[in-house]
Amino acid sequence: MTSNEQFDVVVVGGGIAGLSAANRAAQQGLKVLVLERGTDERYLCNSRYSGGVLHIACHNAKDPPEKLMEVIKDATSGNADPELAHSLSNTAGRAIDWLRDEGAKYIRVGNIVWQQHVLAPPRPIVAGLDWKGRGPDVTLRQLVTNLEKRGGKLARMPAIALMEKEGRCIGVEAAAGDSSAKQQFHARAVVLADGGYQGNPALVREHMGIDLAKIKTRGAGTGVGDGLRMAQAMGAQLSELKYFYGHMLSRDSFANDKVWPYPQLDELGTVGIVVNDAGERFVDEGQGGVFVANTIARLANPLSTWAILDHAIWEGPGRTARIPANPQLANAGGTIIKANTLSELAAKTGIAAERLELTVTAYNHALASAQTASLTPPRSAQPIVPSPIAKPPYYAVPLCAGMTYTFGGIFTDGDARVISTRGAPIAGLYAVGATTGGLEGGSGGGYVGGLIKGIAFGLRAAEHVVQSLKG
Numbered sequence: 001m002t003s004n005e006q007f008d009v010v011v012v013g014g015g016i017a018g019l020s021a022a023n024r025a026a027q028q029g030l031k032v033l034v035l036e037r038g039t040d041e042r043y044l045c046n047s048r049y050s051g052g053v054l055h056i057a058c059h060n061a062k063d064p065p066e067k068l069m070e071v072i073k074d075a076t077s078g079n080a081d082p083e084l085a086h087s088l089s090n091t092a093g094r095a096i097d098w099l100r101d102e103g104a105k106y107i108r109v110g111n112i113v114w115q116q117h118v119l120a121p122p123r124p125i126v127a128g129l130d131w132k133g134r135g136p137d138v139t140l141r142q143l144v145t146n147l148e149k150r151g152g153k154l155a156r157m158p159a160i161a162l163m164e165k166e167g168r169c170i171g172v173e174a175a176a177g178d179s180s181a182k183q184q185f186h187a188r189a190v191v192l193a194d195g196g197y198q199g200n201p202a203l204v205r206e207h208m209g210i211d212l213a214k215i216k217t218r219g220a221g222t223g224v225g226d227g228l229r230m231a232q233a234m235g236a237q238l239s240e241l242k243y244f245y246g247h248m249l250s251r252d253s254f255a256n257d258k259v260w261p262y263p264q265l266d267e268l269g270t271v272g273i274v275v276n277d278a279g280e281r282f283v284d285e286g287q288g289g290v291f292v293a294n295t296i297a298r299l300a301n302p303l304s305t306w307a308i309l310d311h312a313i314w315e316g317p318g319r320t321a322r323i324p325a326n327p328q329l330a331n332a333g334g335t336i337i338k339a340n341t342l343s344e345l346a347a348k349t350g351i352a353a354e355r356l357e358l359t360v361t362a363y364n365h366a367l368a369s370a371q372t373a374s375l376t377p378p379r380s381a382q383p384i385v386p387s388p389i390a391k392p393p394y395y396a397v398p399l400c401a402g403m404t405y406t407f408g409g410i411f412t413d414g415d416a417r418v419i420s421t422r423g424a425p426i427a428g429l430y431a432v433g434a435t436t437g438g439l440e441g442g443s444g445g446g447y448v449g450g451l452i453k454g455i456a457f458g459l460r461a462a463e464h465v466v467q468s469l470k471g
Contacts, residue, residue, distance in 0.1 A: 007033045009465055010172045010187040012159040012227060014038070016047035016136070016451055017433025018193030019143035020095075020458030021416075023102060026150035028466045033185055034147065035174055037158035037194070038222060042137065046195055046219040046405055046434065047451065049261065051322070052119035052135035054096055054106075054452045056088065060113050061096060061452050065089040072439070076446030081438040087414035088439065088448070091456040099455055103142040105135070115322070125323055127332035128258045136451075157183070162190060162230045162429070169234065169428035189465045191416070192231060192431040193458065195223025196406030198244060203228070207241035207408070214302045216253045218246055218261045218402035227435040231410045234429065235420045239437025241408035243444045246293040248274075250334040251303060251398035258332035260402060262323040264289065265307055268397055270384045271317045272309030273363055276301075279346065279355030281363070286372075286380030291445030297401040306349060307397045308360065310389045317387075329397070337396040349396045364388045405434040405450060407441035416461035430465065432457040 011022045014036035026032045036043055055061050056068050057075035068089035072080050096117050100106065107122055109115035119135025131137050144154055155174070163171035163184060171186040197203040199221040201212040232238065247264035250256075266289025273281055274292055276299070283295040296302050309318070318326035330336055339345035342360055346353035363379070366372045367388050372379035379386055410431040412418055417425035433454035440448045 005185065007031050007185060007187045008469065009033070009189050009191060009462070010035065010185050011191045011193055012172060013192070013194035013433070013435070014043065014140075014144070014154060015045040015193065015195060015433060015454065016140065017454030017458045018191065019140060019147065020099070020455045021191045021193060021430075021432055021462045022152055023143055023147050023150065024098070024459050024462035025465060026147055026152040028462065030466065030469075032147065032152035033187070034152065034154045035159045035172060035185070036154060036156050037226070039156045042132070042141070043156070044220040044222050046223065047454070048137050048140055049129065049131050049220050050136050050451060052122060052451070053115055054117040054119070054449070054455070055114040056092055056449050056452055057447065058114040060116050061092040061449070062116070068092065072448055075448060076440065076442035079442040079446060080440070080448070083414040084412070084439040087460060088453060088456050091460055092452050095452060095456040095459055098459060099139070102146055104139045125328075127263055127323065127328040129261060159194070159226055159230065162234055164234060167427060169426060188469060189428045189430060191461050192227035192410065192418070192429070192435050193433045193454070194227040194435055196409060196434040197225030197228055198223050198403050198406050200224040208244070208297070210297045211302070215297050216249050216260060216400050216402040218249065219404040223405060223434060227431060228409055231418055231429065231431060234426055235422070236426060236429075237411040237419045237421045237423070239408045239411045240441055241406070241437065243294055243407045243441045244297075244403045245290060245405050245407055245440065245447050245450065246401060246403040247289050248293050248296070248307070248399050249402035250329060251400045252334050253400060253402065256333055259329060259334045261404070263321065263325045263328045264402070265325055265329070265397060265399060266292070267317040267321045268309050268313065268325055269307040269399065271387050272307055272313050272389055273359070274399065275306055275308055275351065275356065275359060277304045277351055279352040279359055281359055281375070281377060284377050284380050286382065286384045286386060287443075288384060288445045290447050291443070293401040294444040296399065297403070302401055305399045306351060307399055308356070308389060309395050310391045311393050311395075312391045313387050313389070314395050325397070335398055338393050340392050340394070342394055345394045345396050351396070360389050364390055407437060407446070409435045409437035411438045412436050412457075414460070415464040416457045417464065430461040432461050
């Protein structure tokens with residue numbers, strides 16, 4: 001490959017979003033190059049680590065578009081950009097069909113509405129990280145094969161800068177090998193699809209005020225913000241960068257690889273309560289695990305929190321998650337502290353005993369009298385219904401926040417065109433997947449769905465490139 005080689009499209013990033021864009025462009029006769037910074041044949045990325053479920057905010061992605069619009073609005077507290085929500089809602093169904101036509105296989109998990117399109121073979125119902133040979137891994141390898149059969153190329157080198165001429169993006173400059181040499185790839189359009197910036201401690205601290213050393217990286221951690229940086233240098237508009245998608249995890253995950261990325265502990269902390277070492281609640285658990293994880297991450301000490309629950313929760317919601325904490329956390333060697341009284345539980349954990357008992361008593365009384373809004377902080381009753389902590393034995397599980405990918409990023413229109421700070425599209429520049437923002441985030445809990453977003457906007461970007469080149 002020489003610096004003189006001309007492409008129709010250069011895609012930066014070989015995850016599900018980038019490979020969807022690349023294959024859709026090649027499918028329509030364009031000459032395509034994918035630049036992927038991972039050097040292994042099965043390079044790591046969040047798509048490969050994912051659970052492989054194609055859904056929109058835990059709803060069936062093939063629901064009618066008008067229903068999906070409402071789902072996105074509710075999930076993001078009305079903060080999702082309407083144009084992006086409309087594009088996703090109207091593209092999700094055919095994105096699922098397109099991926100199937102590319103060779104992906106799906107299974108359905110009973111009547112669970114958001115698990116009607118799970119990439120096969122699915123991961124087993126066990127704790128820990130298990131991605132090799134699972135649906136997302138198989139699908140990514142199939143997409144690479146498809147791209148090469150269509151004449152596209154995948155080069156394993158990091159993109160370092162966008163090439164610009166008279167305000168138009170005309171290609172990508174990449175680092176060539178281990179030397180300081182640079183290689184230029186000219187293109188009529190560039191698609192940024194390199195993931196978020198969750199693997200970049202400096203950017204996480206700058207935009208979120210979070211110390212990444214005290215947060216468990218729940219994904220591959222390979223997104224370091226290259227696309228964000230390059231787009232910003234070309235004058236791209238950025239969305240709010242404050243929040244991330246993630247879950248509550250066992251604090252043991254820093255030392256025990258068997259307890260992450262699953263089981264997530266949201267079902268324990270959001271039905272029960274989450275307290276700090278002082279025995280005090282500090283977050284509205286009813287707003288969901290993503291919201292709670294974001295709140296934990298911003299504490300002065302993010303490693304000082306606990307999920308507190310009783311036996312009814314442990315045997316109920318504790319068993320109902322896709323990969324449940326009960327019994328998977330125990331099977332993986334995760335810490336679960338159990339006691340017959342709250343004072344005994346406090347003694348075993350080091351939580352302030354008197355304050356913990358007062359907190360639980362006040363919480364139970366508010367539930368019994370339907371006055372959870374009067375708690376400090378208030379406790380929402382929807383979408384997650386709280387349960388009392390009243391049936392011994394009691395349980396305490398040490399928590400940490402697990403970050404999968406960042407919600408904020410490059411702002412685009414409904415066809416994935418990057419929007420400048422002046423409000424107009426930057427000619428020749430597109431962005432898809434987790435490097436983009438404007439759709440997810442909201443108040444910190446607005447998760448819409450990473451895989452389906454990447455595929456849908458990957459298709460839209462490629463189709464708009466073809467349309468614009470023909471025009």
